[in-house]
Amino acid sequence: MKKIVVLISGQGTNLQAIMDACKAGKINAQVAAVISNKADAYGLIRAKNSGIPTAVFERKNYADNSQMDRAISDYIDGIAADLIVLAGYMKILTAGFTRHFAGKILNIHPSLLPKYPGLNTYQKAIEAGDSEHGTTVHFVNEKMDGGAVILQAKVPIFPDDRIEDVEERVKIQELQIYPLVVKWFVDGRLKEAGGKAYLDGQLLAENGYA
Numbered sequence: 001m002k003k004i005v006v007l008i009s010g011q012g013t014n015l016q017a018i019m020d021a022c023k024a025g026k027i028n029a030q031v032a033a034v035i036s037n038k039a040d041a042y043g044l045i046r047a048k049n050s051g052i053p054t055a056v057f058e059r060k061n062y063a064d065n066s067q068m069d070r071a072i073s074d075y076i077d078g079i080a081a082d083l084i085v086l087a088g089y090m091k092i093l094t095a096g097f098t099r100h101f102a103g104k105i106l107n108i109h110p111s112l113l114p115k116y117p118g119l120n121t122y123q124k125a126i127e128a129g130d131s132e133h134g135t136t137v138h139f140v141n142e143k144m145d146g147g148a149v150i151l152q153a154k155v156p157i158f159p160d161d162r163i164e165d166v167e168e169r170v171k172i173q174e175l176q177i178y179p180l181v182v183k184w185f186v187d188g189r190l191k192e193a194g195g196k197a198y199l200d201g202q203l204l205a206e207n208g209y210a
């Protein structure tokens with residue numbers, strides 16, 4: 001069975017959706033380990049409740065980002081993971097890490113990339129007066145939120161929306177699309193080549209499939 005390692009920093013609702021889909025047999029893989037860069041991430045409790053091994057790598061214990069990422073990649077190599085899933089992992093990975101696992105790292109980002117890479121996407125969308133927002137699953141490369149887009153989900157922004165309103169709508173979509181994309185990857189249907197994403201051998205459009 002294929003092995004997935006999930007990296008988190010916080011709540012772990014996306015992690016939960018992926019663990020649940022694996023447990024239910026919807027994804028033919030096991031979450032082999034959950035890694036966090038925050039010792040108090042609630043997602044670690046979710047993993048423990050599901051009997052999944054956890055590991056914490058804190059920046060303060062390493063001389064620099066490269067050494068920290070080297071420790072994480074050694075740990076993942078030890079598991080022989082087939083796929084690395086970033087699920088709310090809020091630390092930028094070094095180029096050494098992303099190259100080592102090229103084509104095997106997925107991320108979910110709460111915006112319709114290439115719009116709003118980085119932090120505070122909800123605030124940016126509301127302040128810009130956008131009428132829609134969304135979330136993107138993409139392959140991870142050296143550029144932050146810059147890898148090939150795979151799948152996006154859109155939600156409306158209504159005139160009086162607060163950040164929490166839009167975030168709630170986006171989260172509901174994330175819990176649908178992330179397990180689906182993980183399933184595509186596990187089933188061997190999704191590949192990255194030359195900085196582009198392919199599903200069943202077909203090139204996905206510049207902005208993935210929205």
Ligand code: GAR
Pocket residue numbers: 008009010011012013014015043087088089090108109110118135171174
């Ligand atoms: C998700 O909404 C995800 O899109 C976002 O963090 C949240 C994690 O929630 N990721 C990023 O902002 C990455 N730049 P979760 O811990 O409940 O899955």
